[in-house]
Amino acid sequence: MALLQISEPGQSQAPHQRRLAVGIDLGTTNSLVASVMSGTATVLKDEDGQWSIPSVVHYAQDSPVVVGRKAQENAADDPLNTIRSAKRLMGKGASDIDSSWLSEHYHFDMDSGSLPAFKTAAGNKTAIDVSSAILSKLRATAEETLGGDLVGAVITVPAYFDDAQRQATKDAAALSGIHVLRLLNEPTAAAVAYGLDSGTDGVVAIYDLGGGTFDISLLKMQRGVFEVLATAGNTALGGDDFDNAVADWIQAQAGVSQLTDKGARRQLLALSRSLKESLSSDSSAAYDLTLENGTQFKGELSLDVFNEIIEPLFKNTLPPCRQVLRDAGVAKTDVQAVVMVGGSTRVPLVRSKVGEFFDQKVLTDIDPDQVVAVGAAIQADVLAGNKPDSDLLLLDVIPLSLGLETMGGLVEKVVPRNTTIPIARAQEFTTYKDGQTAMALHVVQGERELVTDCRSLAKFELRGIPPRTAGACRIQVLFQVDADGLLTVSALEKESGVVASIDVKPSYGLSEGEIEQMLKASMEHASEDVQKRALAEQRVEARRTMEALNSALQADGDQHLSAEERADLDGLLQNLALTAESENHDAIKLAIEKLEAGSSVFVERRMNASVKQLMAGQELSALENALVTGETSGESGQT
Amino acid sequence: MQVDFSNNYFELFELPASFDVPQDHLDTRYRSLQRFLHPDKFASESDAQRRWSVQAASFVNEAYQTLSKPLKRASYLLSLNGISLDEETDTQMSPMFLMEQMEMREALGDAPQASDPYAALEKISDKLRVAQSASASDFNSAADNEDWTQARTVVRQWQFLEKMMSEVQTVEARLDDAL
Numbered sequence: 001m002a003l004l005q006i007s008e009p010g011q012s013q014a015p016h017q018r019r020l021a022v023g024i025d026l027g028t029t030n031s032l033v034a035s036v037m038s039g040t041a042t043v044l045k046d047e048d049g050q051w052s053i054p055s056v057v058h059y060a061q062d063s064p065v066v067v068g069r070k071a072q073e074n075a076a077d078d079p080l081n082t083i084r085s086a087k088r089l090m091g092k093g094a095s096d097i098d099s100s101w102l103s104e105h106y107h108f109d110m111d112s113g114s115l116p117a118f119k120t121a122a123g124n125k126t127a128i129d130v131s132s133a134i135l136s137k138l139r140a141t142a143e144e145t146l147g148g149d150l151v152g153a154v155i156t157v158p159a160y161f162d163d164a165q166r167q168a169t170k171d172a173a174a175l176s177g178i179h180v181l182r183l184l185n186e187p188t189a190a191a192v193a194y195g196l197d198s199g200t201d202g203v204v205a206i207y208d209l210g211g212g213t214f215d216i217s218l219l220k221m222q223r224g225v226f227e228v229l230a231t232a233g234n235t236a237l238g239g240d241d242f243d244n245a246v247a248d249w250i251q252a253q254a255g256v257s258q259l260t261d262k263g264a265r266r267q268l269l270a271l272s273r274s275l276k277e278s279l280s281s282d283s284s285a286a287y288d289l290t291l292e293n294g295t296q297f298k299g300e301l302s303l304d305v306f307n308e309i310i311e312p313l314f315k316n317t318l319p320p321c322r323q324v325l326r327d328a329g330v331a332k333t334d335v336q337a338v339v340m341v342g343g344s345t346r347v348p349l350v351r352s353k354v355g356e357f358f359d360q361k362v363l364t365d366i367d368p369d370q371v372v373a374v375g376a377a378i379q380a381d382v383l384a385g386n387k388p389d390s391d392l393l394l395l396d397v398i399p400l401s402l403g404l405e406t407m408g409g410l411v412e413k414v415v416p417r418n419t420t421i422p423i424a425r426a427q428e429f430t431t432y433k434d435g436q437t438a439m440a441l442h443v444v445q446g447e448r449e450l451v452t453d454c455r456s457l458a459k460f461e462l463r464g465i466p467p468r469t470a471g472a473c474r475i476q477v478l479f480q481v482d483a484d485g486l487l488t489v490s491a492l493e494k495e496s497g498v499v500a501s502i503d504v505k506p507s508y509g510l511s512e513g514e515i516e517q518m519l520k521a522s523m524e525h526a527s528e529d530v531q532k533r534a535l536a537e538q539r540v541e542a543r544r545t546m547e548a549l550n551s552a553l554q555a556d557g558d559q560h561l562s563a564e565e566r567a568d569l570d571g572l573l574q575n576l577a578l579t580a581e582s583e584n585h586d587a588i589k590l591a592i593e594k595l596e597a598g599s600s601v602f603v604e605r606r607m608n609a610s611v612k613q614l615m616a617g618q619e620l621s622a623l624e625n626a627l628v629t630g631e632t633s634g635e636s637g638q639t
Numbered sequence: 640m641q642v643d644f645s646n647n648y649f650e651l652f653e654l655p656a657s658f659d660v661p662q663d664h665l666d667t668r669y670r671s672l673q674r675f676l677h678p679d680k681f682a683s684e685s686d687a688q689r690r691w692s693v694q695a696a697s698f699v700n701e702a703y704q705t706l707s708k709p710l711k712r713a714s715y716l717l718s719l720n721g722i723s724l725d726e727e728t729d730t731q732m733s734p735m736f737l738m739e740q741m742e743m744r745e746a747l748g749d750a751p752q753a754s755d756p757y758a759a760l761e762k763i764s765d766k767l768r769v770a771q772s773a774s775a776s777d778f779n780s781a782a783d784n785e786d787w788t789q790a791r792t793v794v795r796q797w798q799f800l801e802k803m804m805s806e807v808q809t810v811e812a813r814l815d816d817a818l
Contacts, residue, residue, distance in 0.1 A: 019683070151683075181682050319815045326808055383682035393674055420704065422678060424697040482693050483678040548684045596686060603687040607695075 019151040021384035022142045023376025028087040029211025031055045033138040034377035041377040046141045056084040057133045059120035067137040079262045081120045086130035091165030131172035152179035154380040158213045159185035160233035160399050181383040183484040187217035189375030190341045202336040210342035212238040216320045218328045227395045230327035230418050232320035239344035242310050246272035254297045264291050279306050280346045307349045338362045343369050405442035409451045414479045424480045435467040462491040462500040538588040542580040560605040572598045648702035658779045669703045713778045722787050767804050
């Protein structure tokens with residue numbers, strides 16, 4: 001084993017290696033992974049030389065899970081064990097299954113806890129399991145192509161995803177051992193890809209019609225800062241619906257009312273999809289399909305008829321378009337560009353009608369299927385610390401209002417939709433009965449006034465309130481939303497100081513314990529893998545922690561620490577460096593925790609010092625000069 | 640870890656505490672602060688730094704949103720001057736103002752049945768916009784004269800107008816959905 005090198009305190013570290021980070025577009029129909037290589041964001045090809053894999057997973061008894069094209073090939077033969085479009089169920093509960101077309105195609109187990117699960121030959125699988133299998137496959141592709149362990153990934157989600165759906169996505173990543181640098185809204189990712197390539201400044205609309213979801217977002221782009229002004233959409237509308245509508249039409253033409261065989265319906269859907277794709281360039285497409293039972297579908301679908309079939313579905317995308325304009329207070333004429341994202345924007349009717357709505361030609365320069373992954377890769381590269389001088393900054397908003405249930409089943413909104421995140425908002429509530437000592441807090445998400453019309457996120461209780469007359473107590477409830485859009489709620493009774501808090505783990509999410517258990521279960525036959533992975537993960541984490549602290553110490557360690565404190569920290573650093581070489585992941589974890597704890601005072605002093613400087617305007621002016629050279633900064637010439 | 644952001648929002652944005660704020664200045668300063676504080680700048684840093692950054696960025700977001708919106712800015716100025724809005728205990732409003740509000744509310748109720756509902760709604764929004772900008776200038780002169788009682792009255796009426804405006808938008812959204 002090579003001898004460990006430890007640099008002298010204060011001495012500069014060797015320039016660290018480029019950190020491997022990827023952007024992942026986890027789509028309803030297809031998924032992609034991209035990374036910045038030699039300065040260019042590139043979509044990575046898998047072992048078959050393909051740059052996207054179908055978001056399809058095949059589960060067979062006693063054999064490894066199959067993901068992607070090979071899984072899709074099983075779709076017709078083994079439909080019940082071949083799961084696709086699982087993204088539609090992310091963050092959903094058993095009660096959401098009935099309304100989902102997935103229920104027509106799969107068997108579900110509603111009893112396995114709160115998460116609905118697909119019944120497969122390999123046991124019950126939740127949407128999180130399925131997504132995690134897809135992510136693992138992408139991770140393997142990336143690590144093979146890039147030749148090393150990933151430090152993390154930016155994973156994209158539809159801007160309209162609620163808290164539960166975002167949490168489920170993060171859970172799936174945790175399950176596949178991916179460190180999430182950031183959950184990024186898909187339209188924002190698309191804007192990143194376009195912004196850097198085309199350098200537009202102004203308000204831009206991102207129209208994203210994918211396989212299963214629709215999003216429309218308005219973004220303000222200025223000098224490398226992307227600010228989401230407003231976002232709206234529909235989590236159950238996309239190209240799959242076009243396929244279904246065409247399949248229905250073909251069935252109707254043939255006078256076949258019901259297809260009991262699920263495999264047959266799938267064949268019909270595959271046919272519908274290929275017709276749709278042909279009609280992106282042709283004015284009509286012929287079809288001829290004979291099922292095993294002899295039923296024949298034969299005919300021709302013209303572009304005009306196709307347009308008639310899908311126009312009602314397309315029209316459902318317009319109310320959200322009007323809504324974002326209204327929310328952002330932007331007139332159609334202020335929109336300088338319209339970016340098309342998602343495979344379904346290849347449909348000519350979609351392009352022309354969206355252009356008509358915004359009264360301009362829509363942008364399609366970048367492949368609409370790749371643009372999201374490309375943008376995510378650019379952001380991942382920045383977040384991993386490979387571009388310390390990057391100007392890129394994404395200011396996201398929450399897509400849905402967050403609130404609390406009050407008396408009478410009404411919702412009191414605490415954080416309205418389209419509020420820029422991260423954000424912390426406090427609101428005061430009071431007791432309604434004399435002598436009340438506990439309070440049930442019910443956190444909901446949505447725009448409607450009645451709790452029953454909103455999404456229930458979490459319930460928790462504040463106990464130990466001092467008994468007083470009704471209305472005398474002041475209970476402060478604090479909502480904190482982080483940069484990923486995930487919520488933490490805490491409640492505080494002001495007089496007694498009683499506190500209760502909850503990381504909003506939505507009713508349909510997973511607890512830390514459950515994730516661990518699922519990890520173990522999925523690896524039962526390969527316990528060695530678990531050990532290996534845990535070790536690799538802890539080593540990456542150790543490296544990250546040491547690098548972060550070393551660069552801080554180097555910058556101003558002497559300024560904030562006494563010689564004694566510095567020596568203690570160096571001791572902890574050395575301890576971690578040594579432990580990281582061992583094979584014991586628990587020991588490494590412990591050493592990281594010790595270092596984190598030991599350095600907290602230093603970090604706090606350092607941060608508060610920079611705030612002070614910031615307030616004094618010194619640091620900032622220096623920073624600004626560096627950032628906006630040649631431009632007049634806002635500080636000068638005012639008042 | 641506690642973030643020591645004891646300064647008020649105006650100080651944070653290097654502005655005097657007055658109603659008149661140059662939006663460009665707010666925007667520029669906001670972006671500079673976020674470029675420095677946003678959690679994305681700390682994605683590879685320690686947990687403690689990331690937590691700090693979330694708090695700091697939240698504070699800046701709240702400050703920016705408060706100062707950028709005229710009514711929020713006005714309410715904030717009142718609170719800085721120790722004036723509470725006390726919505727529940729003090730319900731007195733000028734009868735004139737309440738009459739106008741009732742008329743507008745009736746017009747809003749009738750709008751969806753109008754021959755051109757969008758035009759009817761636009762007419763109400765126009766009226767509200769005029770009234771809101773009148774509120775802004777009334778507040779500005781009251782604040783200039785340090786007449787906080789008058790400033791408070793203006794803000795309370797302004798809140799009515801804002802609420803009405805959001806109701807107009809709700810009706811408009813319902814019309815859109817019905818299309």
